[in-house]
């Protein structure tokens with residue numbers, strides 16, 4: 078089992094805020110690199126959640142040498158349940174921060190969501206992402222759609238506000254940079270939420286949210302354009 082050491086020179090993006098993403102990380106049999114000081118019980122819980130994620134995601138996480146810490150506070154520094162950092166390949170080894178509040182039955186889909194960011198940023202080509210975003214826009218503007226989870230839908234609303242509700246596949250090429258960024262952000266978060274929901278049907282089922290997304294159509298989009306087999 079390998080050990081990785083990260084310093085401010087191997088993780089230039091950490092700055093002052095993310096100091097505790099530096100230090101030693103020990104490889105676990107699940108392929109993740111855990112903070113060397115992490116408790117055995119916590120490691121086991123996170124490893125079990127990770128092992129329930131789709132195999133292609135696990136392989137990518139392991140190839141990318143994903144390191145993991147448990148949050149200092151209840152939520153992550155980004156005020157979320159789980160957060161992944163350094164997802165773009167130029168950042169080197171990515172890092173997953175698991176919020177203490179995420180330890181529980183929903184941990185597997187949370188970890189799955191975060192690992193999907195790696196797929197989006199590291200596995201796909203820009204051409205694949207563009208094709209998907211275009212197809213997603215068609216899917217979302219077909220009728221009044223509520224995306225897969227409220228969390229994903231908030232990014233859609235953000236985009237709709239930016240274009241004042243004028244959405245059609247034809248507007249795709251005429252978006253200003255601000256609106257385009259919002260559409261990209263929505264597509265990425267929505268993809269992560271969709272894979273989490275497809276892989277773990279119970280995901281966020283306690284939330285009062287009635288999605289109108291045809292999950293099977295979404296699955297086909299992900300399988301055909303993003304080359305990911307979803308369980």
Ligand SMILES: [Zn+2]
Nearest residue numbers: 190194266269
């Ligand atoms: Zn996300």
